[in-house]
Amino acid sequence: MGTPSAQQRFVLMLSSGQRPRYRDDIIKALALPMGGRLQFRYRKEHVPTDAFQILAENKLRGAEALVAYLDASNQQAEPEIVPCRFAKILETEVVGEFCVIRFEVSEFASVTPAVDVRAQVSQVLPPRTTLPEWSNGQLEGHFLLICENRPNDCKGTREPQAWQALVAKLGGRQDFRSCPFFYYLRGVTEEGGRELVIEEGKYVLGPGRMHRAEVVHYTPDPKAGGVLGALDVRVEGPGVQGVTRQTFRIDSPYDVKQVHFRTVGENQKQYGLLIFRRVLPSEDSNRQSEHHDFELVLEVKGLWARQLVVGVLIALFLAAPRLADLVGQGPWVTALVSVLGAVVTAGLVVFGLRKVP
Numbered sequence: 001m002g003t004p005s006a007q008q009r010f011v012l013m014l015s016s017g018q019r020p021r022y023r024d025d026i027i028k029a030l031a032l033p034m035g036g037r038l039q040f041r042y043r044k045e046h047v048p049t050d051a052f053q054i055l056a057e058n059k060l061r062g063a064e065a066l067v068a069y070l071d072a073s074n075q076q077a078e079p080e081i082v083p084c085r086f087a088k089i090l091e092t093e094v095v096g097e098f099c100v101i102r103f104e105v106s107e108f109a110s111v112t113p114a115v116d117v118r119a120q121v122s123q124v125l126p127p128r129t130t131l132p133e134w135s136n137g138q139l140e141g142h143f144l145l146i147c148e149n150r151p152n153d154c155k156g157t158r159e160p161q162a163w164q165a166l167v168a169k170l171g172g173r174q175d176f177r178s179c180p181f182f183y184y185l186r187g188v189t190e191e192g193g194r195e196l197v198i199e200e201g202k203y204v205l206g207p208g209r210m211h212r213a214e215v216v217h218y219t220p221d222p223k224a225g226g227v228l229g230a231l232d233v234r235v236e237g238p239g240v241q242g243v244t245r246q247t248f249r250i251d252s253p254y255d256v257k258q259v260h261f262r263t264v265g266e267n268q269k270q271y272g273l274l275i276f277r278r279v280l281p282s283e284d285s286n287r288q289s290e291h292h293d294f295e296l297v298l299e300v301k302g303l304w305a306r307q308l309v310v311g312v313l314i315a316l317f318l319a320a321p322r323l324a325d326l327v328g329q330g331p332w333v334t335a336l337v338s339v340l341g342a343v344v345t346a347g348l349v350v351f352g353l354r355k356v357p
Contacts, residue, residue: 010150011065011089012121013040013101014081014132014143016072017175028293029067029085030166031276032105033185034158035198036296037090039102040067046143047099048129054146055101056094063089064150065103068117070143073174075134081117083109084166086156101144104201107156108163120151160186164218171220180228180280181250183217185296188274202297203274208265210243212258213274219253227251230279235261239270239300247279263300272298 015025028038044052054060065087072079087103094100111117118131124147125131132141167182188196188203191210196203205211219228227249234246243260264270278291 009060009063010124010147011060011063011101012145012147013065013067013087013103014070014145015040015067016070016079016132016139016143017173018072018139023175023179024291024293026067026069026084026170027179027182027291029087029105030108030163030182031184031293033187033198033296034106035104035201036185036294037102037104037201038087038294039100040144041098041100042144044097044099046141048126048142048145050126050128051142051144051146052094052099055092055099055144058092060089060092060101060146065089065101066109066150066154067103067105068109069170069173069175070132071173071175072132072134072139075137078118079132079134079139081121081131082166082169083111083117083151083154084170085109099144107158108166110155110157110162110165111153115153117151117154120153121145121147124148124151160216163216167218168220178280180221180224181217181219181231183215183231183276183278185276186214186216186256188213198296202299204299204301205239205263207263207270207301207303210260210262212260215248215257215259215276217250217255217257219250222253224253229281231257232275232277232279233257233259234275235259235272235298236275237270237272237298239264239266240272240274240298263298265303266300268302270300270302272300274298 015022017023025038025040032038047055066083067085067087069082069084070079071082085108086106088106089101089103091102092099122131125145126148129145130141131145132139132143134140163184170176171179171182189212190196190206191212196205196211213233215231215233217231229250230247231250232247235242241262241264243262244258246259248257263272274296276293276295278293280289280291282289
């Protein structure tokens with residue numbers, strides 16, 4: 001039998017709650033819209049030897065993956081695996097003693113409560129691969145695993161109810177008690193109601209138009225009250241301009257927030273970023289805990305069509321005197337060459353490559 005292709009592999013990426021950065025990785029994975037990109041990193045000792053070599057050679061490109069939270073808060077029990085979101089591997093690399101996995105998120109993971117995910121994963125593990133477990137007060141095992149196939153009872157869905165069920169499950173865990181709310185970017189809509197999709201890791205926007213980003217937030221704790229923190233959503237860059245308030249107080253258990261911004265109109269493509277940051281209360285009442293979650297690239301199309309029309313009109317204006325002189329006096333070929341020369345000159349002027357003659 002030959003070596004399995006990337007499409008025949010299933011990658012399980014575990015992130016525990018042992019450090020704030022690991023918990024934030026799960027929050028980010030659930031907050032991104034479909035097609036959003038993220039990266040995880042693992043130390044060499046947390047990856048099977050065979051898998052580490054596969055990652056070094058970038059052989060997992062295109063493989064299906066699952067981001068899952070590992071609840072290891074109870075050292076007297078086996079760590080529990082909570083599937084969160086499916087993904088597609090984009091690229092992997094090894095940097096010294098750790099590896100980096102870049103991926104694109106897709107559907108939310110859905111599992112019925114009665115399913116033992118850890119037991120199902122154990123059935124599809126290759127040899128010399130072990131799931132994390134407690135040993136002498138240390139969490140040992142592999143956190144990135146290349147499985148033979150997807151666990152049977154773990155399904156994908158785009159339904160918002162699945163996201164809400166997931167964050168409700170996470171919110172009740174000890175690791176996430178310091179996380180008063182969860183959120184996700186439901187989408188970006190262009191004026192007129194057209195919903196945009198992420199293409200190659202970025203939103204492609206039309207120039208000179210209004211856009212609306214919709215963010216859903218939810219607090220799993222039904223007893224939560226008061227101000228739970230703030231969500232800062234802003235646009236930055238030469239291609240975009242914010243229109244509405246960009247920092248929202250989270251003072252209700254659930255809501256949908258809207259951020260309005262407009263794109264600029266320039267001859268060439270412009271770029272910007274849609275940035276998400278949580279601001280949470282800290283144990284020190286005089287300070288706040290800031291969490292930069294992620295940013296999405298915004299590519300604003302250039303006004304090439306309108307500029308082309310303007311260029312043609314300018315060309316005709318520049319060529320008119322010469323054309324009038326040539327009509328009736330010389331061959332039409334000469335006149336045509338003059339017109340084309342004027343068109344080229346006008347194009348260079350309009351797109352800023354030459355000064356007005």
